[in-house]
Amino acid sequence: MISYEELLNLYPRAYGGSNLPLPGKSVGKVRDGYPLPGGKRLIVTTDRLSAFDRILAKVPYKGQVLNQLSAWWFKQTEALIPNHLISVPDPNAALVADAKPLLVEVVVRGFISGVTTTALWYRYELGERQIYGYTFPEGLHKNQALPEPIITPTTKGMAGAHDERLTCAEVVSKGLLEASLWEQVQAAALAVFKRGQELALKAGLVLVDTKYEFGRTPDGRLLLIDEVHTPDSSRFWKADTYESRFATGQEPENFDKEFVRLAYAGQGYRGEGDIPSMPDSLWATASKRYITIYEMLTGKAFSPGIYPVEPRLLENLRKAKII
Template identity: 60%
Template structure:
């Protein structure tokens, strides 16, 4: 039984062409060079959809738009407009076949996380050599790019070295160099803004795409609790000293809850207490408010009715 007063927004059907579904988002074609992207409340981890979390989709959509605006001087992005709290009108782009993860701390519980591999005894990870004696959740000497392949349906992301991106023909050398430079610069901006909000941006994932005109742009989402690990700065040192995990404002607590049950993406999805999901909603909203400096204005539920009305008003339906 859900502790919320309404069901999370997990499904949507719109009378638009060329529907494409991801774990969290669905998109449709608007003309030849635009796409309407709707962000649901679905939460994914371990490359599986685990549940629906109320207001999560709205936080992701609006916070990503906020971040896109604050990094547009570094790299163009796909935002055209935000016609609804859960929807984005975007420039159409072909995604690059590489997910670009930038890490500022050694952390994580998944098999592709640096800490996951380091804790199993690996010292050469993603093409970088790590010394013995590193502690979980501590800063890395430098921000690093750790690419992965994009998971296919039912599969998992596969770690790559930066050199393998070019060696395997996923991207040419010049484009990959541009992507890495942009990713590190955007991450640096994110770290600075998060610090001003009393937060630590520990790591994040970026996706890039090429428009029909051949422009490289940032797509998907940026510095959200879904794509990043975000920690509270004021309790960070104390919690590490006590041997505890950082106080997070992302979905890492969900990953840990499932990992503690022995689940890492294979087999039936186990049940976790309802409190895990209500706490996740609260963390996402706190992240939004701390970063943007504005109160979260919850959109009306059920979402499909509100969404349809707003898209009609915007001339998109």
């Protein structure tokens, strides 16, 4: 495992953003995208860490972990739903089929939990029993498994905007998707989530909830796009301690980036106003955690890519004849 000292040395070179000689760059919170000829797209995953819809810091190797972990999950789930991935020309980049993202983000939840205003537990604790169009019984406990995973869609917020909660029925009634396509999306999301929970459990992790994005190619094919079951898009708990901690009313052991959110929330920061700078110990712990999750889930040793990222990436893109 990479040492704390190595990470500190690397920090000034953490990958904050790309500047490739390609037209049409789009910049997301974590990824830069470049449209390519022939209906393709290059997605470059940077080391930016976002929470509360803000960029809080750069985390060495985070981009590589997200890119390679998503690629692994795409492979594990390709029999359930086709996905956008064509190849991985560099540890931080993916060549994908360019798709038109659907206007809904598909959140799947296996547990009643969470602290943000959109979380099930937050609403339940307020006394709501109709949440996202589902009826919840009395007597549920925080962090309890739901009888079946449920889909709680949100609108795909434009840059800077927060996502809005929707019910499954509203996805169709608000005209965001046709009913038949939405049926297809829901079935795919639940199947991928189920597979995700099974594989996570084998790796000692509970896949608690996640967010999927789907897109459509110009010829109308539905694809799973963006990222899958990464610590950015998903929450994981340690499986071996979940039951005993739940039984005694303790919080599960988080194993995702929730600790970063909690550290900021503890300082009173929830996404508004000036962003407090992140202490070294926090981003370094994040870096190690991303790598550990990659290794646990894939069962493979993480092979750190060379820094700085951009010259290496350029060379790999030339080799792959992408630029």
